Structure formats: C-alpha cells, structure tokens
Amino acid sequence: MTLTLDLTTPDRRDAFRAKPSLAEKPSLIGLTRAEMGEALVASGIVPERQAKMRVQQLWHWLYVRGVSDFADMFNISKDLRAALAKHFSIGRPEIVEEQISSDGTRKWLFRFPARGAGRPVEIETVYIPEEGRGTLCISSQVGCTLTCSFCHTGTQKLVRNLTSEEILAQLLTARDRLGDFPDRDTPDGAIVPAEGRKVSNIVMMGMGEPLYNFEAVKKALLIASDGDGLSLSKRRITLSTSGVVPEIARTGAEIGVMLAISLHATNDDLRDLLVPINKNFPLNELIAACKAYPGLSNAKRITFEYVMLKDVNDSLDDAKALVKLLRGIPAKINLIPFNPWPGTNYQCSDWETIERFADYINNAGYASPIRTPRGRDILAACGQLKSESERMKKTERLALEAMMIAGHGEG
Template identity: 50%
Template sequence: MFTKNPVSETKVGKPSLIGYSSKDLSEIAVEMGQEPFKGLQLFKWIYEKNSKDFESMTDLPKDFRNKLFTKYSLRRPMIKNQYISEDGTRKWLTSFDDGNQAETVMIPEDNRITLCISSQIGCTLTCKFCYTGTQRLVRNLSAGEIVGQVIIAKEQINNCIDDKNKEKKTISNIVLMGMGEPLYNFNNIKKSIEIINDKKGLSISNKKITLSTSGIIPQIIKCGEELGLNLAISLHSPDDDTRTKIMPINKKYPIKELIKACKLYPQISNTKLITFEYVMLKDLNDSDEDAKNLVKLVKGVNCKFNLIPFNAWPNAPYECSSNDRILKFQKILQDSGLGCFIRTPRGLDILAACGQLKTDSKIPNHRKSL
C-alpha cells in the first residue's frame, strides 16, 4: 500500500500527490477503478510535465480526473522569496503547507546546473562553522517537500531561459547539502530518491546525486546498501579533539570508526570513491601538520578532497584561512597522490554558499501563559 505524505495532509486541504511514487499512483488508479498504467500516466504528468491541475491531463479519463480532484491536490512548495547572486546563483526561500521554510539553491555553470536541496528545517548537529547549526531542528521534510524542491526548481529554470536553450538547461546534478542532516531523515530521503530516479518522471540517476553527511555511521552503511548515492563526508579535521570541538557529533561517531565505514562504502554502494569535505578555518585545522595527518588518516580509502574556504555568516566565530595557506594545504595532499580541489564559493553575496543557509522557522511554543 502506498505511504501517505503526513506533512502534506495538513489543514490547508486535500493531500498533495507530490511525493507519491509511480507504484503509489498505480495503486490509487486501481482503487479508483482504473488500470494500473493510468497511474503511470499520472506520474508522468506530475513529474515530467510539471502539471499543476488534473484537468490538463487529457489522456486520463474524465471520471478519473474528477475523482482525483475530489480527493487530492497537486499542491507543491511555494517560493516565498528569490535571491539572485551576481555570479548567477539563485537561492529560494521555500515555504511549506504548515508555514515552515527551508532554503534551496540553484548553481548554474556553463555545462550543467546543480541543485542543492534541504532535508530538514533546522538541524540537530550544531556544527560550529555552519549557520544552519544555529537553528534548532524544527522537523524533517517529507518526501513530497524534498521532491517538491526539485519540481519548483525545474519550473524556475524553464521560466528564466529562452526556448532555444531549454534542452541544454536542465537540472544535471543534485546535492543533498542544504539544511539538515539527510541521514537523520533516511526514510523520506529514500522515498524522494526513488521518485527522482524514476525514468518516467524526473529521471535523474544516482550517479548525478551526492548526499553529504556529518558521519552518521549506521546510516552511512544503510545508505550504501539501499541507495547507492555518491557520498560526501564532512570531515574538517584529522583528529578527534578538533573535530569534536567544531562537530559535537564526533563524540558519538569518532574519526576512527568513521574511516572504517568510508573504506567499506564504495564496495557496498557500487560507487568509485568518497569525497571528504574540509572547511578551511584559520589557525584551527589548516596547518601543514593537519594536512600530513589527513594523508595518513585516509590511507586505504578511495577518496578525494574538496577544500572549502570558510564562508562567513553573521557573528560567525571563525575566519577563513588565507589563499596562500589553502594552496599550501592543497599541495601537501596532492603531492601525496590524493585528488584535492578547492571549491569556488558561489552565492556568497546572498548567503547561499556552503554553510550559510538558515531560515526563521522555529519550534512552536505550546506552553500557555500563566
């Protein structure tokens, strides 16, 4: 039986079919007296054609469309605000049925478009270098809200380009690097990936999707076995003392155990390598000794490094390492034979770069005044 979208079924009205898989929709079609393939047609209308109403689905029987209209909607997240960077990056403040909000970022390049999507509103992890970590976790996003970010991005891309270039300008890569820890929302991530992968709809393969995690070891193994996504690990230090200082989750999942999981992941996920993300923090984790210790730490791991210049946010407690220091750090890793790249910040002027996302959503206070 199909799994309902709990957050979509709010007091705003009928549940939205955004977040339902092709299997779910085939079952709905059968329940409404149709052949299963009518559910597949419905799926195509929703995810490939971005249809916003049932009436436009002209290859579906009218009585089926009427029944769908009576029971369901095609409501998707709304863009409350759009911010456009001087480098072309776009950040959308995305609003959901209950009024809560998350941020989604579209990063255009010459030959591709990368979409950075959120998995939670807020975060539990309180990483000290991350703006999202200053916002308490409000809740997980539903599968529909995760997929909904892709749908509205697809629509926005189509709206901001001319007809001649539409075939060249589609979402080519998705990174689960927005707000939240995706592996703490595993079931909804799994459901959304199933929908995003489906060739009858959005048709974005696992090879084009990267999940970033702070290192939730049991879920890393589960991700490899059940999803097989490209994996990026937020490492940020070669030693437990420093990593625990900036990433409290390291107390629960220390580096030694994390590296064991990283060695295993490519084998169980059918991926080639792990990406280690490393934010460059001045005088904290950027010394030559840190770089040399990283080389020792990842020995035997199929991996590459992305060095991320720290992207400042209001009242941030750190500064970015100097360009010279970052280049020297990179050279030590490259001279050891490791692939090591320096990530170019995108969307800095609109707080859309790595580690800069945050909204005003808060956990409701239900206590009554005395």
C-alpha cells in the same frame, strides 16, 4: 549586483502559492508507484484493475512533463481529472523569496503549509549554474540538530523533518522556475538560465542532516533517479552526511547514490568541537564505515568535505594527518573556503594557505579541488543556509556586506 524578488506581496504571492494547497489534500508527489496505486484504489476513483495503468499515466505527467495541475493531464478523461483534483494534490510550495547572486547562483525560500498540529515552515534551496551543468542543493530538514560550530544552519534549532513530497517539491519547483521541463511553455515569470543549463545534478547538502531523515530522503532520491520519470543518474546525486555511521551502509545498499562526508578535522578532539556528532560516532567508526561503503571504487569515490578555517585546521600538519586518515579509501577531498555569516568567530584561511594545503594533498595522490565560493552575497554558499523564518536583521545583512567589502573570509 544581487537581485531579490520578494514574493510576499499580494500579486506575487497569489501567483506562486501552492495550487492546491499542499495541506488541504494528500499529495501524490513523493509516493512510490505501489503507494500511489493503493491511494487511487482506496479513494474509490480508480478500480484495482486500472491502477497500474493510471499510475503510469500520472507518473509521466508528474515527473516527465512536470505538471502541477490535474487539468493539464490531457490524456485522462475530464471526469477522472476532476475526481483526482477533488481527492489529491500535486501542487507546489509557496515561493516566498527568490534571490539571484551576482555570480548567477539562485536561492529560493519555500514555505510549506502546517502539518497536523504544527505550523507552516520555511526552508531554503539553492541552484548553482556551472559550465555544462547545473546543481541543485536540496534541504532535508527544517533547521538542524547538529550544531556544527562553523555552520549558520546549525544555529537554527530543528523544527521537523521534511517529507518525501517536500524534498521532491524543491526539485520540481526549481525546474519549473528554470523552464527545465520538456515540451512545456516557459512558465510566467520564470527565470530561464543560459541555453542548455538545466538541473543535471542534485546534492543533499542543504539544511539538515539527511541520514536523520533516512526514509523520506531515500524515497525522494529513488523517485528522482527513476528512469521513467525525473531520470537523474545516481552518479549525479550526492548525499552529504556529517557522519551518522549506522545509516551509511544503508545509503549505499538501498539508495546507491554518491556519498560525501563533512569531515573538517583529522582528530577527535577538534572534530568534537567543529562537528559535535563526532562524540557519538568518532573518527575510527566513521572511517571504517566509509571503507565498507557498498560499491566503493576508484569509479565511485567518496567525497570528503573539509572547510578551511584560519589557524584551526589548515596547517601543513593537518594536511599530512588528512592524507594518513584517508589512506586506502578511494576519495576526493573538497577544500571549502569558509563562508562567513553574522556572529561567527571563524575566519577563512588565507588563500596561500589553502593552495599549499591543496598542493600537499594533490601530491599525495588525491584530487583536491578548492571549491569556488558561490552565492555568498545572498547567503547561499556552503554553511550559510538558514530559513528566513529566522530572518536576519537589516544590521546583520549590512555587517555581512561590510565583511565582504573588507575581504574578510575571501581568502
């Protein structure tokens, strides 16, 4: 059974609206320490000699304690808290909808206010609970430019990049809703997971191409991995790219997180069709960039994502070509059963075909797990995200449910 909480009704909307609105004042969330200090001094409320100390205080409250209201920063004077609230925001985005899959996966629809001459935008973020860990799938753009033919997100045109604040806000709000900040009372209405389940991993695999928003993603991930704040290990942060070759080396050198490549094909002709960015950065350039990825080793392998499409890329010859293509790269190959969405012409490979494909790759010496589809019933699975600013019609939802019942795409 799928549970959907529609937070657009007045009582729920008011409870979860960003406080204060992210659009009204500049936010301290998403700033580096240096930028935060400069903002405090420029506002005139903190003298330069106190800036470093005040930044340390704010950093702890924002990223260790997870507060979203200056009034809760009890070791800061009342007058300074009032001045901070007058000049800055540390609020959260509006939660428009919250869905809970039958398998425990959770999907949030977040609305961010207009920026400049733009309009409010909506993005989706997914939480996947697993034994011993919880993974948050974060979006980097509103929509996407890549038009990968098997991906639902790719059918939505790019609206804009997310800011570092908006990228981090997904993590902070998810932790709010999961009761995942220490020394805090469970927030009213929070959906608390089973004991011990927290956001231990994040993956930049939501809406958009992270490396087309490099600077904002870099800033957000460095804050997420900061040891005096959110303190996520860089080995538990994975950035997935469809192959923006010029930024791959920078990702390793400047961010230092784990790398995943949305591969899906072993020759340029097919990959041009499935992942059109391949026309700009063909396989030989992509593979060369992977081999040169900073820090690459058996302890820091690249994950190659490979969606299993029936009669498209799932033959034994494809498996052999994949092993040959990745030879010499410390790698793990994630096989992803195709997740259906309304209007797609693709089908998931038969389960026997997927297992035969995985067996060949495993026997060739590569770890090749088959990713268990999660959250399909709420369109939260890989390749299914699409902001509800382009909501599915009821008939489309019914069509998807019918596909599930009939077993199409289940493998």
